[in-house]
Amino acid sequence: MAVDTKERCRNETLGARADGAFCDGFPFSKMRPAAKTRLIKEGMPQVFSRGHVIFMHEDQAQRFYFIKSGWIKLFRETIGGDEAILDVLPPGSVFGEAAFCEGGVYAYGAEVIENCEIVSYPLSLLETETRENGEFTIEFLKHVAARGLARDKEIELRSVQNAAQRIGCFILRLCREESGNETTLCLPWEKSLIAARLGMAPETFSRGLARLQKDTAMAINGPVIEIPDIKMLARYTCVACSNVFPCKN
Amino acid sequence: MAVDTKERCRNETLGARADGAFCDGFPFSKMRPAAKTRLIKEGMPQVFSRGHVIFMHEDQAQRFYFIKSGWIKLFRETIGGDEAILDVLPPGSVFGEAAFCEGGVYAYGAEVIENCEIVSYPLSLLETETRENGEFTIEFLKHVAARGLARDKEIELRSVQNAAQRIGCFILRLCREESGNETTLCLPWEKSLIAARLGMAPETFSRGLARLQKDTAMAINGPVIEIPDIKMLARYTCVACSNVFPCKN
Known part of the structure; x- marks a missing residue:
């Protein structure tokens, strides 16, 4: 049972997306057809192994990236050598796309945490589209605003949730597509990475998980989680949140 | 000495700004002259006392706000009744201005924490300007992106700084304009509010301050802080940060 679940999770997270698939989604669907065509033509596919750093915080930004398969973490390193994880991105995500309106440098570093197929595109094409296509600019503005709102949410949750609720919230987000009230799923990454993504020390994470x-x-049981009552988990977690399950952000 | 310092701080934080002063600053300086004139003409001044809630999270957004004098906190309330403080804004700040690209509702509640003179303006004028004036749209995009970066910074600091460093960082930001290496300043708000702004329980704040x-x-000494060596404070604090003092965000 556990092995089947692990295998199912693995297949779901590794299902490779088509190059340029993001062009059909928000906010990129509002690009002019010629701009889309040019963007896709200039896409550069690459394969990276776990541990590869694609770029560092404050590097000059020339390209943005689409994750076809694998996982990426966005992070910053302090002067003292500690690492803050800002986000962990699944296949289908785009990153580095807002750098041209953030001073022309990347606001974070990006490192491969599970072998990746990545396609990168010239950031200058996005910038040009923002200057010349008002309809796209408005959509891109909404996209950047939505990213800020997700960060607000992160700050809210870090302020009010205890460790058990924060882990519960993370697990609950994996249940958003479930139609019933029970499910079995497996954690998408190793526990140490989840702890770091949630801003917790490993021992805090272990205590929170036990609680x-x-x-x-x-x-x-290891990475496999059986949830017999999703609504009960939501009651436990969402009391320390301004939204109710299933949440949008 | 302490009284003089308190009085000096009070005068600085209460120095009333002129209505529409924000129009001369980023990103609003790129509005068309006619739009600026119309905006200022439709400004509605109001005076609010401490504790007044100007709007709640997810209220329909009709207007945005400029703080002439006083302080405002931006917050969200959880279902369980706890409060997460997202930001505390000084005189001269604008808030609610991005609501039209955030689903048309406010992303937070706004409450007066020190008696305020506020001027509000129709959000629809900003939205129109975004649709019709490409130069303004780009500036507004940068403005929204910068707000997201500030939130990223907040998440980074909450991940890696201990309580003493977080308080040190807060105090250090009050020293950014100092030209010398020593200063005396007073905390701009009461300690319980600073603790909440930093996402700490009051007892964590007290222990952090002692450390x-x-x-x-x-x-x-009460709200008055004497710092004989700003560089030493920066070394202590900034080791747990990806930037060096004086930081931009």
Whole structure:
């Protein structure tokens, strides 16, 4: 059972997306057809292994990136050598796309955490489109605003949720597509990375996970999680949030 | 000495700004002259007392706000009744201005924390300007992106700084305009609010403040803080940050 679930999760996260697939989605669908064609033509596919750093925080930004398969973490390193993880991105995500309106440098570093197929595109094409195509600019503005709202949400959750609720919230987000009230899923990354993404020390994460199991009816076995009552988990978690499940951001 | 310093701080934070002063600054300086004139003409001044809630999270957004004098906190309330403070804004700040590209609702509540003179303006005028004036749109895009970067910074600091460093960072930001290496300043708000702004429980804040005094040469007496060596404070704090003092965000 656990092995099947792991395999299912692996297949879901590794299902490779087509190059330029992001062009059909928000905000890129508002690009002019000729601009889309040129963008896709100038796409440069690359394969990277786990641990490869694609760019560092404050590097001059020339290109933006689309994740066909694999996972990427966005991070910043402090002067003292510690690392803050700002986000972890699944296949289908785009990153570095706002650098041209953020001073022309990347606002974070990007590192491969699971072998990746990446396609990069010239950032200058996006910048030109923003200057020449008002309809796209408005959509891109909404896109950048939505990213800011997601960060606001992160700050809210870090302010008010305890460790067990924060882990519960992370797991609940993996259940958003579920139609029933019970499910079995597996954690998409190793626990140390989830802890870092949630801004927790590993021991805080372990204690939070233990408390979460004690307080809800969840059973956690390695990376596999059985949730017999999603609504109960939502009640436990969402009391420390300004939204209700299933949340939009 | 302490009283003089308090009085000086009070005068600085209460120096009333002129209505529409924000129009001369980024990103609003790129509005067309006629749009600026219309905006200022439709400005509605109001005076609010401490505790007044100007709007709540997810209220329909009709207007945006300029703080002439006083302080405002931006917050969200959880279903369980806890509060997360997203930001605390000084005189001269604008808030609610991005709501038209954030789904037409406010992304936070706004509450007066020190008696305020506020001027509000129709959000629709900003939205029209965004649709009709490409030069303004680009500037507004940069403005929204910069707000997102400030949130990224907040997440980074909450991930890697300990409580003493976080308080030190807050104090250091108050020293950014100092030309020398020593200063005396007073905390702009009461300690419980600073703790909430930094995402800390009051007791964590107290312990952090005690540790900060022990680890650096600072002397804290009520709201008055004497810093004999700003560079030393920066070394202590900025080791847990990706920027160096004086930082931009």
